[in-house]
Amino acid sequence: MPNFELHSHKQIIKHREVVDDDWSVLKLVEDGTPDTVEVPAGKIIVPLKVWQAQREQLLGRAARKELGIWFASDELANTVKDDLDKFAVIAVDFPKFSDGRGYSIAYNLRKRLGYQGELRAIGDVLRDQLFQMYRCGFNAYATRQDRNIHDALKGLTVFSETYQASVDNELPLFRRHPRGALPEHSDLGAGI
Amino acid sequence: MYRYDQYDHLIVRERIAQYRDQVRRRLADELTEEEFLPLRLQNGLYMQRHAYMLRIAVPYGLLSTAQMRMFAHIARKYDRGYGHFTTRQNIQFNWIELEQTPDILTDLASVEMHAIQTSGNCIRNTTTDEYAGVAADEIIDPRPYAELIRQWSTFHPEFIALPRKFKIAINGAVEDRAAIAVHDIGLTAVRNDAGEVGFKFMVGGGLGRTPIIGSVINDFVPWQHLLTYTEAIMRVYNQFGRRDNKYKARIKILVKAVGAEEFARLVEAEFADLKDGPETLTREEVERVAQWFNPKPYLTLPSIDPRAEHAGDKAFANWLQRNVKPHKVPGYASVVLSLKKTGVPPGDATAEQMDFVADLADKYSFGELRVTHEQNLVLADVEQSKLFEVWQQAKARGLATPNIGLLTDMISCPGGDYCSLANAKSIPIAAAIAERFDNLDFQHDIGDIELNISGCINACGHHHVGHIGVLGVDKDGAEWYQVSIGGAQGNESAIGKIIGPSFSAPQMPEVVGRLLEVYVKNRVEGERFVDVAQRLGVAPFKEHVYATPIPAGAKVGEDEYA
Ligand code: HEM
Numbered sequence: 001m002p003n004f005e006l007h008s009h010k011q012i013i014k015h016r017e018v019v020d021d022d023w024s025v026l027k028l029v030e031d032g033t034p035d036t037v038e039v040p041a042g043k044i045i046v047p048l049k050v051w052q053a054q055r056e057q058l059l060g061r062a063a064r065k066e067l068g069i070w071f072a073s074d075e076l077a078n079t080v081k082d083d084l085d086k087f088a089v090i091a092v093d094f095p096k097f098s099d100g101r102g103y104s105i106a107y108n109l110r111k112r113l114g115y116q117g118e119l120r121a122i123g124d125v126l127r128d129q130l131f132q133m134y135r136c137g138f139n140a141y142a143t144r145q146d147r148n149i150h151d152a153l154k155g156l157t158v159f160s161e162t163y164q165a166s167v168d169n170e171l172p173l174f175r176r177h178p179r180g181a182l183p184e185h186s187d188l189g190a191g192i
Numbered sequence: 193m194y195r196y197d198q199y200d201h202l203i204v205r206e207r208i209a210q211y212r213d214q215v216r217r218r219l220a221d222e223l224t225e226e227e228f229l230p231l232r233l234q235n236g237l238y239m240q241r242h243a244y245m246l247r248i249a250v251p252y253g254l255l256s257t258a259q260m261r262m263f264a265h266i267a268r269k270y271d272r273g274y275g276h277f278t279t280r281q282n283i284q285f286n287w288i289e290l291e292q293t294p295d296i297l298t299d300l301a302s303v304e305m306h307a308i309q310t311s312g313n314c315i316r317n318t319t320t321d322e323y324a325g326v327a328a329d330e331i332i333d334p335r336p337y338a339e340l341i342r343q344w345s346t347f348h349p350e351f352i353a354l355p356r357k358f359k360i361a362i363n364g365a366v367e368d369r370a371a372i373a374v375h376d377i378g379l380t381a382v383r384n385d386a387g388e389v390g391f392k393f394m395v396g397g398g399l400g401r402t403p404i405i406g407s408v409i410n411d412f413v414p415w416q417h418l419l420t421y422t423e424a425i426m427r428v429y430n431q432f433g434r435r436d437n438k439y440k441a442r443i444k445i446l447v448k449a450v451g452a453e454e455f456a457r458l459v460e461a462e463f464a465d466l467k468d469g470p471e472t473l474t475r476e477e478v479e480r481v482a483q484w485f486n487p488k489p490y491l492t493l494p495s496i497d498p499r500a501e502h503a504g505d506k507a508f509a510n511w512l513q514r515n516v517k518p519h520k521v522p523g524y525a526s527v528v529l530s531l532k533k534t535g536v537p538p539g540d541a542t543a544e545q546m547d548f549v550a551d552l553a554d555k556y557s558f559g560e561l562r563v564t565h566e567q568n569l570v571l572a573d574v575e576q577s578k579l580f581e582v583w584q585q586a587k588a589r590g591l592a593t594p595n596i597g598l599l600t601d602m603i604s605c606p607g608g609d610y611c612s613l614a615n616a617k618s619i620p621i622a623a624a625i626a627e628r629f630d631n632l633d634f635q636h637d638i639g640d641i642e643l644n645i646s647g648c649i650n651a652c653g654h655h656h657v658g659h660i661g662v663l664g665v666d667k668d669g670a671e672w673y674q675v676s677i678g679g680a681q682g683n684e685s686a687i688g689k690i691i692g693p694s695f696s697a698p699q700m701p702e703v704v705g706r707l708l709e710v711y712v713k714n715r716v717e718g719e720r721f722v723d724v725a726q727r728l729g730v731a732p733f734k735e736h737v738y739a740t741p742i743p744a745g746a747k748v749g750e751d752e753y754a
């Protein structure tokens with residue numbers, strides 16, 4: 001019995017397109033420990049803890065661009081700040097859609113640490129989160145498999161303007177556009 | 193007041209389209225109820241005891257008359273003819289059909305309103321002083337800053353799924369009228385020695401299960417850094433706030449666990465990266481927003497004493513004394529329209545009353561209204577010479593009860609009549625107390641007192657900071673009420689102390705009566721109830737209240753809540 005499970009998605013959303021995917025996400029099973037798990041061959045996204053425990057053994061595979069890591073939502077972006085350029089993909093897990101820590105992890109990876117590569121949301125990833133995920137720096141989304149991925153794609157185009165700065169927009173609205181003109185159709189004050 | 197530009201309109205419109213589609217998907221079962229829940233909550237839609245309840249944002253409590261008329265319209269068309277103004281300066285409608293909510297939002301958008309982030313684990317409506325812009329003790333008008341926070345926090349991508357809800361209050365005056373000490377972030381405007389404006393940041397206040405007064409983590413954050421400093425706090429909270437237990441998930445628990453000093457250090461480390469970044473406010477942006485709050489076209493008027501003209505009219509004099517507040521511009525005053533008429537749930541207004549107050553505001557107060565966190569409405573800019581007229585008209589509609597700040601001006605949450613979380617009813621308790629002490633002479637003699645009632649530990653009725661606080665508790669399936677005294681909001685915020693075992697509903701008016709007896713017996717000139725309660729402590733009150741059994745209904749209960 002291996003002490004891990006592999007999860008793969010046939011298709012994910014990447015750069016606003018549905019694409020085939022050949023990565024697998026490795027999850028430790030209950031009694032699996034990061035230092036004993038044997039990472040199988042192929043393109044594998046391993047838990048951050050496995051990378052930390054087996055860094056030396058995994059360096060070669062990373063160099064061949066066959067290795068990614070994933071952050072659990074309670075892990076902090078800066079724990080691997082010097083290794084970021086080694087991974088072909090970094091994923092962030094959303095154990096539940098209501099757990100918003102992954103947004104800060106993504107923000108910190110992009111803004112604070114300057115990570116440039118693929119940043120993938122995994123776990124409980126639903127259409128209605130994609131827009132904010134995109135804004136925080138994700139560019140790939142392994143959406144929930146029991147949902148239509150083409151429907152989910154629509155989640156990326158909900159808003160055409162946003163108020164605040166984030167990863168997608170360096171500048172807040174007030175620095176991007178002159179503001180303040182009243183729209184012509186506004187009839188506030190005229191009653192309803 | 194603030195007016196939407198094309199971007200504000202666009203964002204609200206796109207939100208409605210998004211939400212309309214979410215409702216469609218829910219009805220088509222493409223979304224499970226579990227998935228739909230956070231989506232509808234972020235749009236202020238709760239499932240309550242009888243029906244859906246929709247909470248609409250009134251940003252910092254400021255309303256145009258067109259907006260108020262829209263509430264009347266919603267009350268008539270989609271609800272049962274009334275709405276409920278809340279302690280968070282919003283309005284709630286209690287009888288809403290899910291299918292109709294997108295249309296309600298469309299109606300609201302036509303008057304520049306929405307229900308964005310009125311619930312859910314995100315940054316909620318930022319509240320402020322109902323006298324902002326007209327108070328004589330004001331350091332700055334906090335409303336432009338509240339609007340800047342509103343915009344910055346609207347759909348903030350990173351802070352949309354926080355450990356728990358998040359509430360910011362901002363006060364621009366010497367006296368805190370925004371209850372900042374019991375908010376997740378409480379901001380006070382300050383000036384430094386050089387006369388520059390900044391904000392004192394209090395963090396980690398809150399009521400609910402664990403009531404805590406916030407801690408000051410920075411005495412002076414220059415106004416330019418308002419949003420970036422707030423962002424630093426939010427990022428610390430998002431990463432480190434507890435998520436394993438929803439009762440320990442508020443920022444107050446984090447601040448308490450790590451200590452205010454350490455928390456401040458974490459925030460500073462985060463802020464170091466953000467300081468002077470693009471989200472730093474510019475003078476142009478603050479001025480752009482502030483222009484909407486510019487002084488009204490006030491007339492040059494003499495200050496008059498309206499009392500003099502109507503000497504001998506005691507009812508008018510009472511109203512002037514309680515419901516009319518001083519104004520920084522000579523010849524003007526602010527009027528509080530009481531939503532606390534005996535027999536009406538605190539904060540409730542009918543569609544007819546809403547239309548009527550809109551007419552009043554158009555005629556007498558530059559077409560603007562405010563909602564207070566004590567659940568009343570304010571006409572902020574009334575000419576003193578018009579006060580008598582305003583009083584007569586308001587009186588005819590049941591909105592001139594001269595009880596502002598008095599015993600019957602109670603705060604009460606909706607409680608068991610509407611709220612599915614309630615342990616006990618609140619509205620009938622408020623009504624029973626109001627009925628017993630309906631006598632205005634008695635109330636005026638008792639003077640300033642705040643009685644706050646919550647139907648459960650969530651503390652929506654702010655019972656912890658009531659001079660007298662009443663909390664509904666459940667004991668063996670029956671409804672009981674726990675009483676505390678000595679709580680206070682404002683500059684001297686304090687959490688009240690429980691006086692002893694809880695009471696049955698019919699006992700409550702007598703309990704309040706006995707508390708007042710102790711007060712009357714012990715007060716010295718000018719002392720308010722809360723002053724006496726804090727000076728003497730719980731003991732003499734407890735002694736008197738429990739000295740003899742309280743008649744009416746059940747006997748005083750022994751229970752574990754005491
Ligand atoms: C009827 C539907 C309502 C529901 C289901 C509801 C739910 C809750 C819950 C669950 C809490 C506790 C949150 C926590 O401590 O983490 C809470 C607290 C609170 N709610 Fe409500 N509430 C309702 C109505 C209201 C109303 C009418 C108001 C008045 C505006 C209000 C204002 C507040 C306030 C001020 C608190 C205390 C916040 C604090 O702990 O600092 N809620 N509510």
Ligand code: SF4
Nearest residue numbers: 605611614647648652
């Ligand atoms: S205090 Fe409790 S009963 Fe009252 S509104 Fe809040 S959740 Fe409901």
